[in-house]
Amino acid sequence: MTIPQRVKLVEVGPRDGLQNESAPVSTEDKINLIEGLIHAGVSYIEAGSFVNPRSVPQMADSDQVFAGLTSSPGLTLAALTPNLKGFQRAMQAGVTEVAVFASASEGFSEKNINCTIAESLARFEPVMQAANDRGVAVRGYISCVVGCPYDGEVAPQQVDTVSRALFDMGCYEVSLGDTIGVGTAGHFKRLLDFLLRQSSADKFAVHCHDTYGQALANICTSLEYGIATVDASVAGLGGCPYALNATGNVASEDVVYMLEGMGISTGIDLDRLIGVGQSISELLGKPTNSNVGRARSTS
Numbered sequence: 001m002t003i004p005q006r007v008k009l010v011e012v013g014p015r016d017g018l019q020n021e022s023a024p025v026s027t028e029d030k031i032n033l034i035e036g037l038i039h040a041g042v043s044y045i046e047a048g049s050f051v052n053p054r055s056v057p058q059m060a061d062s063d064q065v066f067a068g069l070t071s072s073p074g075l076t077l078a079a080l081t082p083n084l085k086g087f088q089r090a091m092q093a094g095v096t097e098v099a100v101f102a103s104a105s106e107g108f109s110e111k112n113i114n115c116t117i118a119e120s121l122a123r124f125e126p127v128m129q130a131a132n133d134r135g136v137a138v139r140g141y142i143s144c145v146v147g148c149p150y151d152g153e154v155a156p157q158q159v160d161t162v163s164r165a166l167f168d169m170g171c172y173e174v175s176l177g178d179t180i181g182v183g184t185a186g187h188f189k190r191l192l193d194f195l196l197r198q199s200s201a202d203k204f205a206v207h208c209h210d211t212y213g214q215a216l217a218n219i220c221t222s223l224e225y226g227i228a229t230v231d232a233s234v235a236g237l238g239g240c241p242y243a244l245n246a247t248g249n250v251a252s253e254d255v256v257y258m259l260e261g262m263g264i265s266t267g268i269d270l271d272r273l274i275g276v277g278q279s280i281s282e283l284l285g286k287p288t289n290s291n292v293g294r295a296r297s298t299s
């Protein structure tokens with residue numbers, strides 16, 4: 001397999017990043033963040049989620065965030081929708097692409113979305129049906145593809161079972177979430193060796209939280225398997241409210257820097273992206289989690 005020449009970066013900072021912030025972030029600041037990312041050339045941004053606002057209060061204003069954004073050709077602004085209610089809210093907000101999210105482990109499924117894996121898949125069916133009726137594309141996530149904070153190690157077979165179910169119900173892509181960032185290049189090799197026996201690399205994305213500092217190595221390994229879609233979060237924002245001690249996603253700046261060095265294009269202006277990372281870090285009053293952002297800091 002040859003390494004892809006172009007990679008699609010899925011920017012999840014406004015959702016995966018901000019969902020985990022303890023201090024409230026205003027709707028206006030969220031919109032400014034997303035507009036900055038668009039200005040930097042990011043073409044796919046997960047801008048919010050339509051989950052129970054009591055479970056994740058930071059995403060309660062996602063409808064207002066979407067109302068304040070203008071889409072344009074070549075730009076996708078997507079949202080998480082855990083069930084039909086979330087999908088309907090997303091449609092009212094004018095969202096054009098959504099993602100459903102399952103887990104490869106039962107423990108995380110229960111904690112995150114309050115149901116078993118099988119129940120979650122059943123909840124997605126009406127979402128897929130409604131999305132199909134409206135011509136809305138649906139991405140699928142699988143959390144805990146290597147390890148689970150409640151159940152421990154997760155076998156590739158478990159990921160395979162869930163990914164097949166998501167593809168069968170109509171997800172165009174499955175993003176493989178190392179939610180707690182425990183995976184190494186060895187884990188990703190074993191996982192991709194298993195998954196790619198049945199499905200092609202262009203059906204998968206990788207979503208690496210960087211808790212153990214392995215994310216770039218895991219992304220590099222995934223590129224060698226032909227994976228050409230990488231999720232990342234500007235300034236390495238975030239974590240998961242249901243995975244204690246899990247840090248944010250790999251920083252978008254670090255991914256773009258690495259890809260540029262490998263001669264792989266993303267269409268993103270790294271300097272502008274670094275500026276966005278600096279602004280959001282200042283706004284949140286915390287240091288950036290991006291090594292590149294730190295190295296290029298102007299303050």
Ligand code: HMG
Nearest residue numbers: 050051052055056082085086112113114141143144177179
């Ligand atoms: P539930 O309690 O099983 O649902 O929640 P329910 O149907 O029994 O409803 C309970 C209450 O929630 C009801 O309200 C519903 O109306 C309301 P009440 O009658 O009590 O007033 N409700 C909703 N309200 C607004 N929007 C909705 C919605 N659904 C129900 N869509 C549910 C199930 C999944 C909704 C809940 O557990 C939830 O919202 N969990 C939050 C999950 C979440 O956002 N987690 C973080 C994102 S996932 C992630 O970060 C991982 C990822 O990044 C990949 C990786 O890193 O691994 C994607």
Ligand code: MG
Nearest residue numbers: 016177179207
């Ligand atoms: Mg995540």
